[in-house]
Amino acid sequence: MMKKTIAIILSLLMILSAVPFTGAFAAEENGAPSDYATEAALYVHAVSGSADTQAWQAWQSVHDEDFEVAKPNEKYFFLPSSAAENTIDVYNGFDAAVTLNGVSIASHATESVAYTAGTAYTVSAGGNNYTLKIMNSNAEGAIYINNPDADGNGTDLMTYLNDTKENSATATGAIVTPDGKIDNTAIKKIKGRGNTSWDKPKKGYNINYDKKVSIAGMEKNKKYSILPNYQDDSLSRNRILYDLSDAVGLPYASDSRYVDFYVNGYYWGSYLMCEKVEPGSLVPEVTDDGYLNEDGTIKEDFPFIAEVDASATEGDYYVTTNNMKITIKAPEVDPGQPGYEEVKNYVKEKFNAFYTATAPSGDLASVADVNSVAKLYLINELGKNWDSGVSSTFFTYRQDENGNYKFYGSPVWDYDNSLGNAKGVQWDLRNIGVTDYEEYTGWWCQHKGKSNASAKRSNNVIARISQNAAVKAVLPRIWFERFMPALDHFTGAKYDKEINADFYTKEAYYGLIKDSAAMNYESGWLLNTGSWIADHSSQNVAHYDSATQKMVVDSQTTNYAQDFEGMYNYASDWMLSRAAWLSEQFAPNYVPSPLLGDADLDGEVNIIDATAIQRHNAGIISLPEEAKVSADVDKDGEVTIIDVTLLQRYFAGIATIKGIGKPIE
Incomplete structure (x- = not known):
């Protein structure tokens, strides 16, 4: 059933593949879809005024999770964050002129059209009357991948890939950022990924580009995994826990971005584009040939x-x-x-x-x-x-x-x-x-x-x-000194600029994903994904009282609307409530670590600590061993005048010294 329904919806996208795509070559000069677009449809580009041929999306109807369409004459443009707020470039793939919001678009031509998001426009085309509604995303990027002939026999890319996880293909495409920049690096290989998640209708893929590319500001890599988050109604659990791992100092936490995903002009929903777990890029200490000596023999030890x-x-x-x-x-x-x-x-x-x-x-x-x-x-x-x-x-x-x-x-x-x-x-x-x-x-x-x-x-x-x-x-120390500061920052109550470099606030993540999520669910990916998912309708939220070292549970139940905002808040509140419970468990055994820069061990870092280090270096006093660890601001194993200088520069606001005033791990 799955293969059949995917083939049906994708064949609808290409239903008139036999219709000559006349004028395509001439129109491309003014901006038009590449040869992957063969359906008689309206197409919208990710960036107004661009001559790019890859970042186009055909209008489409809302589908169910079997890709069945109940209202084929109700169409949507699901626009990426790069689209202008009030004008779009629309290509007419029909064989006769079409009028959209007062603008006549000749057959196989592109025109700039003014629009208002959420407004339903009436369109007559190909002998049918349609309504067209336009939605805008706010995701950090958009990924377009195109190949209308993935197997050499005319099979559409997604039909071919979704048939079996073993299938792979090359493709053209576009990486589009909110500022309208387009990277057309080709895809060397795309194939399915996942274990139990592979059996779901919204699937994940591994993508290998021809050269290193950056996705929405991530470090350049060739290999990425694009995750559907199909079973996560908040679309954010992976992102939040990956970033939290980074913030608490776990090595190799995968960087990721919220993106909208388009294949052959079809919008597949809101995804998470991640650095793939790979040697050499995400884990630089490991390489695929690092087990070999130069002469081809096996090393005694290797990563x-x-x-x-x-x-x-x-x-x-x-x-x-x-x-x-x-x-x-x-x-x-x-x-x-x-x-x-x-x-x-x-x-x-x-x-x-x-x-x-x-x-x-x-x-x-x-x-x-x-x-x-x-x-x-x-x-x-x-x-x-x-x-x-x-x-x-x-x-x-x-x-x-x-x-x-x-x-x-x-x-x-x-x-x-x-x-x-x-x-x-x-x-x-x-x-x-x-x-x-x-x-x-x-x-x-x-x-x-x-x-x-x-x-x-x-x-x-x-x-x-x-x-x-x-x-x-070590659990109590790591929990209270690494995890809790990050989670307190997540709430927004204790904003920390240093933590924010790795891990954002609850409000910030929501702001990055909410409009993309709205498009995701409007297009047909339902919030209710089956019996595996727990009830997310209500909970009694908890917080940790550091004075009593106890978890305090709200007497009033918090109810969550069954929409994206409600599900996002449920996941966030559950995590913070869980943190409160764990804090209560770890509190009895927690002994604070010394603070970096706290040379007098009074629990504060101030100019007195710089003076103490100076007196120690002059031989006037002798810092105890624990205090020497705190006084070693540059962490070079010695207490020297350099440590005093770093503290003084920090107090004067001349330099930001990472870790000063924070527990030493």
């Missing part, structure tokens, strides 16, 4: 990226250890290449040692960066991530600052089933004894993967990390 992935299949490059499938994301070696078995054996050996060390009394610090795996656990615990330690759980094995190879808990990935979104599998929850999965209270990760409710411990790797003594010792 790699490994993913705990229960859905790994025969076609994947993986090993099985401790009843877990560990996919080797990099270096990915094909059968027959040098080192194919050696790399697998090496990864298995190192992951075994790591897994063993995650035991409650295991020496985790000898094989892993404790802080980073603790942060990875906290991200999963904060979100109550259903997939925690089961799939999309990545670890990077590389050298630390001392040259020792260790595991780092990152990159983070795939959190649409987090933050109160999913109901979970009920028989599984009953088996492990969790009755409050949908609630923001209660421990989660330590139970995930238990064989039964009475089992003392789980074999799930994140569950084991959560119970390791070294991790438990």
